[in-house]
Amino acid sequence: MTIKFGLIGGGVMGEALLSRLITRGIYQSSEVIVSEPLSSRLDFLKQQYDVAVTTDNSRVLTEAKEVLFLAVKPQVFSAIAQELGHIVDILNRENYREHSPLIISILAGVPLSQLEAAFVQLPVIRAMPNTPATVGAGVTAICSGAYTNAKHHQIAQQVFSAVGEVVEVSEALMDAVTGLSGSGPAYVALLVEALADGGVAAGLPRAIANQLALQTVLGTAKLLQETKMHPAELKDRVTSPGGTTIAGIAKLEQAGFRSALIEAVKAATERSQELGK
Structure with a gap:
């Protein structure tokens, strides 16, 4: 079966989203791939959710056809962006870009400008969920990059509705969202x-x-x-x-x-x- 959802970062928030997406049938286990550097964590996620796992972030971007979800610490973003750069170049070639996945980031403090510099000309959505998302009672604010369209918005709404409510704001308000929710x-x-x-x-x-x-x-x-x-x-x-x-x-x-x-x-x-x- 085609891989639709790629998750980079199998920590608490990443797992919470993964669990809800599979439980609610938004994605099947066979449609998901997760990248995580800790082998013990990878083994757990594979056993618990029956998803494909890897330590290779490039593989996730290459295989995920619908969503690439970034759930890592902001401090490692630049390293991951550098690692994925050659795959982004491939996706930007003719006949590839239209099939590239939606990039969704929950990296606190990383603005759309940095995300779009790393994922050149790809659709990007920045999101700020909160910790009640781990029990499906969160609220997530999202803001969209320059290359997103109505379909991308719908995908992001569907993904985050799995862990609570969703609101759309301008990026200028994301710091206020951080301060409140x-x-x-x-x-x-x-x-x-x-x-x-x-x-x-x-x-x-x-x-x-x-x-x-x-x-x-x-x-x-x-x-x-x-x-x-x-x-x-x-x-x-x-x-x-x-x-x-x-x-x-x-x-x-x-x-x-x-x-x-x-x-x-x-x-x-x-x-x-x-x-x-």
Whole structure:
């Protein structure tokens, strides 16, 4: 069977995507090839998902007919780009370029300009998923290069919908995406931990406090998502005159809770901009 999907990088995020793509039937195991330098990791991926494996990145680009997915550390991108350069030259020859795969990169901080310099005249999409993608509950922002078309957009949407929701943004907004949804899981984890600590401080056993905090955050997010209710409306519904919730909210406002989250997103955005230079 024809190889359609090539994955360079078999780490946590790469495996999460691979697992969901195969489970949902978007690609069959026989249509996938994975490149990874660690032999132990390759053996695991071959046994777990029954996919073709290799340590040769050039083979992945040569064989993948639909998508080449880059899921490596940004620091090794230049080495991989150099390794693949001669294959890119071949694909750019007459009768080859139209059959080249879509290049999808999740390399943080690597802009389209660098990706398109490495994959000359090939269709490129830059993406920023977040860690909940590993359980199929992520959100991924994508932006498209100069040589992409509607079919490429559809492929990228299909690939990332396997691990959650997908939004399309201009590249100028990718640092803001990093500051919000990319770093956001850490903010939410801190919120859950702090809620549980508050429960313990109020006398709850740790295990129960953890359970209550986690399910409260999970349930509230699901409620907002399914009802499309504005967060402010939900807050007003829970807050009764002179009640317990307004007393808690007053303390949060006094401590600058909302301002702290806003500043966290801004700081992470600025740091992302610095790292991308």
